[in-house]
Amino acid sequence: MTLPPCYQPLDDDDAESPQEVVSGGEHTAGNEPSNPSRRSFLIGSAVATATALVAPLLAEGPVGAKSAATSAGTMKVALDVNGRVRELDLDPRTTLLDALREHLDLTGAKKGCDQGACGACTVLIDGRRVNSCLTLAVMHGGRKIVTIEGLATELGLHPVQAAFIRNDGFQCGYCTPGQICSAVALLAEGHAKSDDEIREWMSGNICRCGAYVNIVAAVREAANATV
Numbered sequence: 001m002t003l004p005p006c007y008q009p010l011d012d013d014d015a016e017s018p019q020e021v022v023s024g025g026e027h028t029a030g031n032e033p034s035n036p037s038r039r040s041f042l043i044g045s046a047v048a049t050a051t052a053l054v055a056p057l058l059a060e061g062p063v064g065a066k067s068a069a070t071s072a073g074t075m076k077v078a079l080d081v082n083g084r085v086r087e088l089d090l091d092p093r094t095t096l097l098d099a100l101r102e103h104l105d106l107t108g109a110k111k112g113c114d115q116g117a118c119g120a121c122t123v124l125i126d127g128r129r130v131n132s133c134l135t136l137a138v139m140h141g142g143r144k145i146v147t148i149e150g151l152a153t154e155l156g157l158h159p160v161q162a163a164f165i166r167n168d169g170f171q172c173g174y175c176t177p178g179q180i181c182s183a184v185a186l187l188a189e190g191h192a193k194s195d196d197e198i199r200e201w202m203s204g205n206i207c208r209c210g211a212y213v214n215i216v217a218a219v220r221e222a223a224n225a226t227v
Contacts, residue, residue, distance in 0.1 A: 077141045081106065082150030092138050096130075097121045099137035100147060108148035108177040112206075119205035122178035123147050129185040131204075148177035151184065160184050160222045169218035171209035179205045183219045192223035 074089045081104060088103050100106045100123070109132055112120030116131040123132045124146040151158040160183045163169070170176040182205045186192055191201040198219045199212070207215060 075138055077138045079104075079137065079140060079145060080143065081145045082147060088137070090137055092136065094137050095133055096123070096135050096137045096140060096145075097132040100132065106147050106149055109181075110174055110177060112175070112178075117206070118175070118178075119182060120175050120178045122181045122205065124181055124185055127185065127188060129182050146181075148181060151180065158184065159225050160187070160218070163218040163222040163225070164215075167214045167218040167221060169211060169215045170207075171211050175205060175207050175209075179207065179215060183215075183222065186219065187223055187226060192219055195220065198223075 073091065075092050076087060076089055078085050078087050079099065080086075081100070086104055088099060090099060090103070094103075097109055097111060100109055101111070109123050110120040111133060112118035114133050116134040119131065121131055121133045122129050124130070125140060126143050151161060156162070157165075158180075160180050164176065164180060164183075169179070179202070182202060186198070186201050189201070192198050195216050198216050202215065202219065
């Protein structure tokens, strides 16, 4: 007999036994159940594998529940920035710099090295200069924070800002907000008695354009104006 090309002989396990044919596949009393076929074994294995993969996903719960758990990890903090108290719901790991830039839209403080080495993120906290990239926002609730945006008043620019403009104390301007905030604190600290002292106490603020001569001149002018 000629067999079609697609014909594949059945395995011995897949073929029904004569007893199953006679009895319609049902086992009569006194007969032992037949061994499971390979097809049944593969189906059982597939079900077990699917169960192992789906179970962890079901244990996580719906997506909404996961999002709610994430938001539950935030903290409320009230930041007094430039004379205005702002309440924020923040991840406890949020730096003060990110809180200012990303949550309060105060982008004057710049993210330079993000390691506290360049001073571009310098702000004033209770009158002291701080690298805002190295401190957490939740640590400063109730303290007075001043950024470059808060130095000028309705009457005009801060004397240090005006001195930087008159002396061309910047080129690209990226580091300028940090330079000015640091200079304001330096004057309050009384560290502007000489050019060398100004350089020493401004050394934490890097100007990649190299405008240091004009920066020193601006700080010196502001110092003389406040005497």
